[in-house]
Amino acid sequence: xNKRIIKDGISWLGAIDWExxxxxxxxxxxxxxxxxxxxxxxxxxxALLDTVEPMKKDVLLAQLQDVPKIxxxxxxxxxxxxxxxxxxxxxxxxxAVVLTNKKAQAMLVDHMPVDxxxxxxxxxxxxVSLGGRTLQFMHMPWVHWPETMVTWLAEDKILFSCDFMGxxxxxxxxxxxxxxxVFEAAKRYYAEIMMPFRKxxxxxxxxxxxxxxxxxxxxxxxxxxxxEWIMNAYKQWTDDVPKNEVVIPYISMHGSTQRMVEYLVGxxxxxxxxxxxxxxxxxxxxxxxxxxxxxxxxVIGTPTVHAGPHPNVFYATHLANALRPKLRFASVIGSYxxxxxxxxxxxxxxxxxxxxxLNPVMIKGIPTKNDYQALDNLAQAIADKHKTFLxx
Ligand code: FEO
Numbered sequence: 001x002n003k004r005i006i007k008d009g010i011s012w013l014g015a016i017d018w019e020x021x022x023x024x025x026x027x028x029x030x031x032x033x034x035x036x037x038x039x040x041x042x043x044x045x046x047a048l049l050d051t052v053e054p055m056k057k058d059v060l061l062a063q064l065q066d067v068p069k070i071x072x073x074x075x076x077x078x079x080x081x082x083x084x085x086x087x088x089x090x091x092x093x094x095x096a097v098v099l100t101n102k103k104a105q106a107m108l109v110d111h112m113p114v115d116x117x118x119x120x121x122x123x124x125x126x127x128v129s130l131g132g133r134t135l136q137f138m139h140m141p142w143v144h145w146p147e148t149m150v151t152w153l154a155e156d157k158i159l160f161s162c163d164f165m166g167x168x169x170x171x172x173x174x175x176x177x178x179x180x181x182v183f184e185a186a187k188r189y190y191a192e193i194m195m196p197f198r199k200x201x202x203x204x205x206x207x208x209x210x211x212x213x214x215x216x217x218x219x220x221x222x223x224x225x226x227x228e229w230i231m232n233a234y235k236q237w238t239d240d241v242p243k244n245e246v247v248i249p250y251i252s253m254h255g256s257t258q259r260m261v262e263y264l265v266g267x268x269x270x271x272x273x274x275x276x277x278x279x280x281x282x283x284x285x286x287x288x289x290x291x292x293x294x295x296x297x298x299v300i301g302t303p304t305v306h307a308g309p310h311p312n313v314f315y316a317t318h319l320a321n322a323l324r325p326k327l328r329f330a331s332v333i334g335s336y337x338x339x340x341x342x343x344x345x346x347x348x349x350x351x352x353x354x355x356x357x358l359n360p361v362m363i364k365g366i367p368t369k370n371d372y373q374a375l376d377n378l379a380q381a382i383a384d385k386h387k388t389f390l391x392x
Pocket of ligand 1: 077079081082144145163219220
């Protein structure tokens with residue numbers, strides 16, 4: 001992909017990674033992704049904002065062939081998908097200076113061969129003039145690492161937001177066209193890497209509310225030309241009020257836990273509670289993370305293996321605990337052969353979740369009439385609990 005003009009003197013550079021299917025050997029990328037860099041030209045200076053994933057460095061270097069000089073390279077975030085080509089760009093432009101913050105400086109030097117003498121530190125809110133255009137750096141830790149910052153270009157009303165509000169989508173659209181696709185991808189992105197820092201993000205959003213933003217240019221996915229659309233989505237995702245929704249990550253070895261889950265799904269749906277079951281034998285873990293953004297309750301379904309939960313359930317429970325969603329209630333259901341400590345072990349895995357534990361339903365063998373009644377009772381308890389915070 002060639003450079004693309006956003007407006008006179010401001011271009012998108014970067015690479016679309018159509019085929020990538022996994023990030024950090026952890027996060028599924030069903031729609032690929034992009035690594036966005038931006039070129040901002042003033043009357044006196046030229047700045048490159050971020051670089052690209054090292055495996056795509058040839059794409060960026062080719063886009064820079066007709067750029068005779070770069071004065072500044074802004075590094076918003078040290079993760080390799082944005083900073084990994086920095087050594088190559090510095091080699092190409094021996095007079096270029098890296099602009100970044102103190103935390104990022106240390107991390108850059110730790111992660112790649114960059115001469116610290118070529119780095120100039122910028123403080124929160126500091127400005128650097130390019131001539132007719134002014135870069136203002138705003139430190140915004142934890143979107144996505146502790147060193148992350150964003151750049152506000154006041155003259156053009158553009159926020160270069162790095163990972164913040166980004167989406168893993170490979171698309172030829174420079175600006176958001178398909179809101180359905182981008183909403184889902186941006187929500188998944190928030191869920192997978194930003195949800196643990198909800199409170200901080202709320203403060204960042206308040207800061208951004210003070211700006212008259214016309215474009216949000218993230219480092220993944222298309223540019224937002226309706227900034228309030230993605231900012232409002234983030235405000236809803238990060239607020240403290242969950243929705244009338246239940247997430248059920250589960251796995252079944254011989255069908256009994258599966259039957260219990262299916263019954264509970266129906267019982268909750270009959271009480272107008274929205275349910276998202278995820279069979280952990282086959283599920284895309286990113287979809288589970290996305291469902292956790294809004295859910296009020298998690299019900300973990302597990303058979304008993306060596307007295308505890310199934311290993312896949314350990315994994316999913318650890319993930320839910322690490323992501324710190326706004327869950328308020330939790331329970332466990334499942335079947336065992338002769339004895340179980342699954343409930344106790346699952347409870348010990350979720351110290352970060354400030355949830356009220358609702359009565360579990362653990363049964364021996366296949367479910368009977370009394371067991372189904374217990375599941376109805378659990379569904380009713382969940383529906384009643386949800387009514388305590390629902391506005392409609
Ligand atoms: Fe897109 Fe945190 O890197």
